[in-house]
Amino acid sequence: MPHFPKDTGFTSKDAPQKDVTVKNRRKRYLDLHPEYFSAELELADPLLYDRLVRRFQTPQEREAAGRANGFSGVLEADLMRSEAKLDAIANPDPNAMMAYSRGPNGEILAEDRDDIPPNKEEGERLWKWEMGLRFMRGNDPDFDYKTVDDNEEYDDETDKQDRYFEDEDPEWVVEDGDGGAPNLQGETGVQDF
Template structure:
């Protein structure tokens, strides 16, 4: 794929050292979600070998431009390689790219980016039935029963379960049966887990020696079963309390989604998807960071507000751009001017 560096420290053996840039480019081409288009062939995707050549040529011609183009798609452990190349000590623009990429790939920024993307995805899912009462009941039936179901009347349950009867088909009946069977299995598993937790807590309590026990006393065997499912009982509460419990259930289901606990959801399609970035919020975060930094040298309130207005005008045209992309474009413009 390229030239090899040959070294023979003892003149007895030759050790071939492959520059890690080849592995990094291979990762970008094969693993990262990057589109390489060929403008000469109706913008069709080019072959893998050509992609590698394009990326390597860009790196050899301008490492800074390479980072501008591909930096956000790198793996975090790749950044160390680019930090140790010689240009990092001589080129300010290159060094600025490295610092920005270190921040972008940090665990703190990554976790925040993922949570924000999941929040945006959750907002879009509001237009589907994913957060409908029935679907949430299927995903967490035990919690639903504890917070919502046990307080519903028979008429309300019939209305909930018969909501789709207008468009009822044989296939939908089969799917409904499958969903309900899975829901019962899920609920049984949740009850067993909850029962085991309660049993363990009880055993831990009973293992504590009794203060009043004397020598010669016999232990009284516990004849109670480890776990007895609670019989269904309907508690009457007022409408306001029911609404509060229903809201608590909804909040828990939203938290479950944001925290990645919905086991059947494809989180990779959201966590690695830039379409879910809240670009306006990212722009506001960048502004907050700027005004909290040393670059904001305002000494009076009037000067600070002037900075705010000027910065706001400057960023107004970039409100639909990723802050990292805006920064990289700024570096690219400087390179073209020099």
Template sequence: MTQTEIADSESNSQAAELPTQLVDIFKALAENESIVFKSQQIDDPELNLLEKQQIVQEAFNKNRENFLIRFGSHLDDGQLNELQSLAIKEPIKPDESLEDIRLLLDDFKRKLHTRSICVKNRRYQAMEQLLQKGEYFSEHEMMQRAPELYQELVGQYLTEAEKKQRDSYDVRNTSFSGILMHTLEQRQRDELLQQIDTSLREEQETTTPMAAPLNDCDVPDACRQQWGGFADDEPVACSTSRNIGPPAGRITTAEYYNPAERELLRNEFMGLMKERFLSGQDQDFDYASVDDNAQLDDLKQIERDEEDAYFESSDNDDDHNKEEVRPVAPERRSSNDEDEDELDVYMRHLNKHPSLQH
């Protein structure tokens, strides 16, 4: 048996012993297009997924510390935890340091946490700018991004006059092609909203019990003359005529809900659209232009976050070394209300909304 065959057999035996979670991590790294797995010439064929996964696994089997240095920045928090619980343990190889491996894992986790806070703050700042400009969070744009949600909370409660005002635009300052495009988009949108509205009404009719209609010859019991009644008694205030006329007109939802209730539903829709943006659910939005934009950083907030991270890490160190004296945090740590992140205040207020209490 050649040395290559021996190495392959050892690699296969090691792969068979690896937990499934680690194999999934290797597959995820192999599918990451931003990783350079091997220096190649222009004419060299592209590596397939299996070859990339083999490179990742060989790096792990050879030296776990070098594996983290090379691929650790491409792992998320869950994958780092999996490595810490399954792979970073005895026995260690002569060229490995278990303490250095743990320090690398802690460093990557700390960077992920800092990155998460940074992205959250940048998205919040971007949302504030978009709200000031008004176009992205206008009713028309939000209706395009979430037509089902819009129709459920806003659209079905609009009067015909309000719908006409919503769909109006400046024809005089619009080109002929723009008018055609607007007409086509409006027609497609109206058809979609009509389908959504029909499905919503069908759901309401199936969930709401309907009162049985009166028979044509039915007369209310209160209107019947009772035995022992006198002719000069006051008549009962109801009609004894047969119900042969057409039923009363159905009250539309726009007329049924008062302005305050409709405004509450509109605010709920706006809050949910803000939450969608902050959580990265707007598929057509370029989040990379926001998440990687350092100009959106609040330098004062970054300083506070770094101080919070420092004190948090100090507390974690004290948990591992209980013999050491716990450092006393400055007084500013006791005034959480004053230094609380503006975005945290907003998200806590939004989560208390009745629409999110499911």
């Protein structure tokens, strides 16, 4: 069960509903903003991007991406990718999607051939999946999650209806002829057998 600080106003019974609402809003944000998955997201996990997307790019696609990022952007991505590879070998993460080891010529390799997607489309699909999960968990340090988490515009219609009906107090519109409390008789809806 997540722990909420005292100043949020959430109790432990509110936590599951709040988590669901936040995750629904984040998912809706991703659906409405596919540009989140732009090439700039490469820097979030340069090794994963290299394994899933970059390996399938043609020289022309890499050149176009390089022009879009500029010389400093290309240098930054290469530097981050190199540092990440060295760090992955020095400090292996057992929870990482892919593990790395040194090859016979000193190159850095994925340990398992099954980690490598069979084609460009599958690689891009896996990249978006992993980055989407990262976003849903709130692990993008460069994103201001409050703009989504606290924004009711990202609620779908079901969430809005649920909140409407939860806020309503039930009223009975049954009256007797005198305008007083009715004397209800008949079936209660409870089966007694």
